[in-house]
Amino acid sequence: MENVKVGIVGLGRLGKVHAKNLANLVPNCELYAACSLVEKERKFAKEKLNVTLTYDSYEDMVKDPNIDAVFIVSPSGFHCQQIKLAMENGKHVFSEKPLGLDVEEIKETQKIIQEHPDQIFMLGFMRRFDESYRYAKxxxxxGALGEITLIRCYGIDPSDGLESFVKFAMNNNSGGLFLDMSIHDIDLIRWLSGKEISKVWAIGKNTAYPQLDEVGELETGAALLRLSDNSMAILVAGRNARHGYHVETEIIGTKGMLRVAQIPEKNLVTVMNDDGVIRPCSQNFPERFRQAFVDEAKEFINCILENRQPEITAFDGLQSTKVALACQESFEKDELVEVNNNDSK
Incomplete structure (x- = not known):
């Protein structure tokens, strides 16, 4: 296989990030096709990315025999069905997180993936490819930190996107704050600690937009997690960071501690003026994790070319989703919730 021909579904904000990377920055990859229900997005793919074909039907795209692999960047509720269709049509699959919104549907999807061992499947937990997080791992x-006792994670979107999210949430299901946003931090906790999460207790509050109470959504939430070895984790998720996109992770161990991105710095520039000393901040996740998105796409293509499965599996998606849903349940019921970890890999 000289070049891997890829078809992408979903050309929203994240979809465009992946599409541009696949078209311009990933060796041995050809962005051959793009699928969207939005004509403007199909036109973008054709004119700006020079894709060979565009589709308004995902079913038609995955039947194209010229396509080797698909990138799924559609709304979360479509992921499981689209993975199934791609696998049944002989395609390698990259799917953005979460794997799905329903645990039983994810388990069925996991079985389908396992039934196609010659096809590559990879889930989009891009922080595992970030240079800082890889160094922390x-x-x-x-053993530089000794035995881990606590992991603390912040994941807060910039406030300039909050109003548009409120409009979206009033008519759509995001899966909830913990599934929509904290799932990256949940995956980091599992990856960094090597442990599963056994119990969660979550709380939250809507302050800027109390109308989110009506649809069961949150603008700010927090959760306390117990891991299988009784070590601890703290999650803080939100949609209202005034200074920009704020992602921060702290690991405390018996021999030391480390912190990733205490300040979400955009670059090495320091501005000194009447406002004081200022360090510019990353304003969104495509900017903060620009290289990580490229590197995860490279890994997916390399796995296809080298005929090996990636480290990130459907099981990682299942476990992270279970924890996120448990956090949502804990918030709604205002009680401690146990996480069922009896499922096999």
Missing amino acids: EMVNK
């Missing part, structure tokens, strides 16, 4: 693995 290396430190943990070599």
Whole structure:
């Protein structure tokens, strides 16, 4: 296989990030096709990315024999069905997180993936490809921090997107704050610690937009997690960071601690003026994790070319989703919730 021909479904904000990377920055990859219900997005793919074909039907795209792999960047509720269709049509599959919104549907999807061992499947937990997080993982693995006792994660979107999210939430199901946003942090906790999460207790509050109470959504939430070895984790998720996109992770161990991105710095520039000393901040996730998105796409293509499965699996998607849903349940019921970890890999 000289070049892997890829078809992408979904050309929203994240879809465009992936599409541009696949078209311009990933070796041995050809962005061959793009699928969207929106004519403007199909036109963008044709004119700006020079894709060979555009589709308004995903079913038609995955039947194209010229396509080797699909990138699924559609709304979360479509992921499981689209993975199934792609697998049944012999395609390798990259799917953005979450794997799905329903645990039983995810389990069925996991079975389908396992029934096609010659096809590559990869889930989009891009933080595992970020240079800083990979360094933190290396430190943990070599025992530099000793035994982990606590992991703290912040994931807060910039406030300039909150109003548009409120409009979306009044008519659509995002899966809830913890599934929509904290799932990256949940995956990091599992990846960094090597442990499963056994119990969660979550709380939250809507302040800027109390109307989110009506649809069971949150603008700010927090959760306390117990891991299988009784170590702890704290999640803070939100949609209202005034300074920009704020992602921060702290790992505390018996021999030391480390912190990733205490300040979400955009670059190495420091501005000194009448407002004081200012460090510019990343304003969104495509900017903060620009290289990580490229590197995860490279890994997917390399896995296809080298005929090997990636480290991130459907099981990772299942476990992270279970924890996120447990956090949502805990918030809604205002009680401690146990996470069922009896499912096999």
